[in-house]
Structures are given as C-alpha cells and as structure tokens.
Amino acid sequence: MMTDHIDVEQDGGVLEITFARSEKKNALSNAMYRAVIAALADAEKNPDIRVVLLAAQGDDFTAGNDLADFAAFATGKSEGLAAFAFVEALGRASKPIIAAVSGLAVGIGTTMLLNFDLVFMADGAKLITPFVNLALVPEAASSMLMPERIGHARAFAMFALGEPMSAAEASSLGLANKVLPKDEVLPTARKAAQTLATRPLGSIIATKSLMRDKQRILSRMAEEVTVFSQRLHTSEAREAFQAFAEHRQPDFTKAA
Numbered sequence: 001m002m003t004d005h006i007d008v009e010q011d012g013g014v015l016e017i018t019f020a021r022s023e024k025k026n027a028l029s030n031a032m033y034r035a036v037i038a039a040l041a042d043a044e045k046n047p048d049i050r051v052v053l054l055a056a057q058g059d060d061f062t063a064g065n066d067l068a069d070f071a072a073f074a075t076g077k078s079e080g081l082a083a084f085a086f087v088e089a090l091g092r093a094s095k096p097i098i099a100a101v102s103g104l105a106v107g108i109g110t111t112m113l114l115n116f117d118l119v120f121m122a123d124g125a126k127l128i129t130p131f132v133n134l135a136l137v138p139e140a141a142s143s144m145l146m147p148e149r150i151g152h153a154r155a156f157a158m159f160a161l162g163e164p165m166s167a168a169e170a171s172s173l174g175l176a177n178k179v180l181p182k183d184e185v186l187p188t189a190r191k192a193a194q195t196l197a198t199r200p201l202g203s204i205i206a207t208k209s210l211m212r213d214k215q216r217i218l219s220r221m222a223e224e225v226t227v228f229s230q231r232l233h234t235s236e237a238r239e240a241f242q243a244f245a246e247h248r249q250p251d252f253t254k255a256a
Contacts, residue, residue: 006035007057013050013197014190015043022058028108029066033082040089050197050204052093054116055100055186061125064107067134067244083108084225087140090115091217094205096196100189101125101167102182110158111142113175114149115217117208118196120189121167122182127175130162134244135236135252137227141220149174 005021017039019026036054043049056062065083090097090112099113101121110127113119129146131138138146138159147155150173157163167179180188196204231237235255243250 004031004035005029006032006039008035008039010049011190012194013048014053014193015039015046015049015051016053016055016190016193018054019056019062022056022060024066025060025063025104026056026058027063027066028083030069030082033086037082037086037089040093043095044093050095050201051193052095052097053100053189053193054097055189056102058102060103061099061101061105062109063104064109067241083139084221084228087112087115087221088218091141091214091221094208095201096204096208098189098193098196100186101176102185104128107131108140111138111140111146114142114145115140118189118192119176120185120192121170121176121179122185123167123179124182125167125170125179127158127165127167127170128162129158132160133162133250134240135234135250135255136231136240137224139221139224139228141217141224143224144220145217 005019007018007020009016009018017036019028019032021027021029021032040052043052069081087108093115096117097115098118099116099120101113101119103122103125105113105125106128107130110129113127129138129142137143143159146158154173158165165173165175167176170176171179178188236252239252239255240250
C-alpha cells in the first residue's frame, strides 16, 4: 500500500515501511511522517505483526526533514511538525524495529537509528547530523543516546561540527550491526526480521523493555522538542533557512 511517499507492506509477521520519495532523496515531509506514525500504531496493536522493518527506495536512506516544513513552522505558516510525534512513536514502540540503511542518512535519518534494535548499513552509507548548521539541536533522544553510545567527544563533533561518519566507523562504534554491499542490505535486514518473527514475541518485547529505559528516553525527547521548537523561532534559525533557500553560506555573526 502506497500513501504520501510511504510504502507499507506486510509479509507474514513483518511490517515493512519504505520511504518512497527517492527523487527528493527521501526527505521526510509532514505527510510522510503521519503515514509512518499510522503504520507504527497499526504494528503496535496488530498481534499478527511481530517485527517492523524500515527501508528506503533509491540511493539515499533519507536526507532528513523536508526543510520547507521547518521553514513554514518557523514563520507561523504551519501548526506543527509531525517529526516530533514520529520520534515519540519510536520511543514508545514495544516491538523490535530494524533499519535497512541503503545510503546517506541525514539528521533524523541518523538519530532515529538510535531507537532501532538492529541496523544494517550499505558500505557507502554515511551518517550526518548537521543540527547546529541549521541553528537547531538534536532530537529523538539522541542528545542522550548518542554520547552514551559513542562518547561525548565523537557525538559533539557529529552534532556541532556536522562531521559525517562512514558506515564502517558506525559499525565499529556500535551504531550498526553489519556493513554490507548495497544490494545485500535489504535482503539481510529482511532475513533478520523473519528470524525475529519466529521468536517468542512476549520474550522479545520483555527483552527490549529491559534494555531500554523508555520513560527516560521519552522524557529526553520531550525536553529536546521544547528546545528544538524554541530554536526554530530564533534569528539564527531564520538566517540558516534563508541561506539554504538562497544557496549561500549562513552568516551567524549577524544573528542576535
């Protein structure tokens, strides 16, 4: 089933959600987020679904948030950002979620992975979190989960300097389970999903719950949303979005 550039298919006990906006590098719009949120909600309540697999069409996993939605929110032309509800849905998910990262993963494309249970990456994929470049802050509880996973210094370099991370480095630091040739990523992720679907679901859910402090994660997500929303309305963010629209480097020295 295709809706709003999101393809949702069920194969046995596995629900596969695919970003299908390859012409825009799978940049995530509000409509796409809402479609994924609905699919995740269905997965939670449907006893036949035991595992969720998230993948993407084309050469990119996702270029991150559609900046047109951010700019509309920052200028008061939009009531909200569905991205916040999406990351909360990930934080609340009880069933295992697997990612097949076929290529570039920018911003939330990287931070969402910290809330997944298995991550398979293409050997040419890169993780980039340029939040400070846009005068924003990290989300998806990544301000807590990323430094816990890879250390403060490396996490700060990713967030504040926007330094990209290769798939090989991501694997060595524990952000990915395996690095594979691009055409093997989705089949490998599907095989892992089908294997998990044969395991006792109650035990899997209990294990995931024990491994994740859900309330701590949701609390940090809420804190990030507050700061993120505030940052969107700053002069620094306006300069960042204007510079992006004008295809120039931003000048934050003039932003109050």
